[in-house]
Amino acid sequence: MKIKVLIVDDSALIRSVMTEIISSQPDMEVVGVAPDPLVARELIKQTNPDVLTLDVEMPKMDGLDFLEKLMRLRPMPVVMVSSLTERGSEITMRALELGAVDFVTKPKISIQSGMREYTELIADKIRAASKARIRARTLPQPGAEGHTQLPQLRNPLMSSEKLIIIGASTGGTEAIREFLMQMPSDCPGILITQHMPEGFTRSFAKRLDTLCKISVQEAAGNERVLPGHAYIAPGHSHLYLTRSGANYMTRIDQAEPVNRHRPSVDVLFRSAALCAGKNAVGVILTGMGKDGAAGMLEMKTAGAYNFAQDEASCVVFGMPREAIAIGAAHEVGALQALPGMVLGHLAAHGMRALRV
Secondary structure, three states: OOEEEEEEOOOHHHHHHHHHHHHOOOOEEEEEEEOOHHHHHHHHHHHOOOEEEEEOOOOOOOHHHHHHHHHHHOOOOEEEEEOOOHHHHHHHHHHHHHOOOEEEEOOOOOHHHHHHHOHHHHHHHHHHHHOOOOOOOOOOOOOOOOOOOOOOOOOHHHHHHOEEEEEEOOOHHHHHHHHHOOOOOOOOEEEEEEOOOOOHHHHHHHHHHHHOOOEEEEOOOOOEOOOOEEEEOOOOOEEEEEEEOOEEEEEEEOOOOEOOEOOOHHHHHHHHHHHOHHHEEEEEOOEOOOOOHHHHHHHHHOOOEEEEEOOOOOOOEOHHHHHHHOOOOOEEEOOOOHHHHHHHHHHHHHHHHHOO
C-alpha cells in the first residue's frame, strides 16, 4: 500500500514541485492538491490521506487555525512546509506544539531546483510522518508544573559537575519541551542536539526559554556550560562539549554532516564521552534514523549513564530503538517519566561520580 499524501499550499509552483517529488517515490502517491484549507477540508473527506503537507501561511484560513481544528476533529500526520523567515520559524514552532509531526523548509533560491534538491529529505519526513503516533496535545503554559514529584538535587557541587546530554529528531521539539519544563532551576547544565534547519533553532530556544524554569539558548560556541542552563545546537553547526581547565565549554563548527545531519547527535554524544565520561547522563528521544545510537554507546563505554524514550511515547521510534538495540541505554522510560528518572539517578549517584 502506497502512502497517500494530500498537498495543501497556495503556491501553484510549490504544489507542482511537491507533487513531482512525492510521485517520484515508489511507495507514495499524491491523492489530491488544495490551494487553501477550505478545499483541503473537502479533499480530506474524499481521499482519506495518510499524510498532509500544509503550508504555514495560507489564504482564507490561517494555517495554524486549520491545523488546530484538524488535530481536534480529525487528527492525522501533518508535515508543515515553512518559509525561512523569523515569522515562518515562529509559526512553525507553534504548529509543532499544535500537533504537526515535522516540517520542511522552502528553499531560499530558485524554488523549483531548490525543492528538487530536497527530494530525499521530504520523502524521509513523509515516510516518518506516516508511521507517527498522533496524540492529543496539551498546549504548554509558561511556568507550568508537572504532575510528578521530581527528586530534589540537594548538592550544588554535583549540579556543576554533572551534565545532561540530549539528542532528538522527529517529534523532538515537543519531547524536549516536555523534558525541559520539568527541570529545576539548579539542574546540571544541558546540551541538546535536535535535527532542525538553520534559523529555526533560535526560535525554538527562545520559546523554551519563556516556558522553562531554566535558561535556554541557542549555543554560540565558547560558552561556559552552567547549571540551570540548556544550550541547543544551532541548525547550521555541530555542537561539541569541550573542557577548559575545570570548566565545561561549548564548541560549534560546520564540519561535514554525520549520518546526513548537521547538527548530528552522534557528534555531541561522542564529545561528551571524551570530555565528561562518568559525569554525563545521556538521553535519546523520539526521532527517525539511527543518529546518536553509536555515540551513546561510546558514552556508556566511557562511564556515562543513559536513558532512552520508550516506543509508546515516541512520535517515531527510530533513534531510541537503535540505541536500545545495540545496548547503549541503561534504562528505557516513557517521556513523562524520563525527567524524574534522570534526576533520580543524579540525586542517587552524583557524589559517587564526583569522587572518581
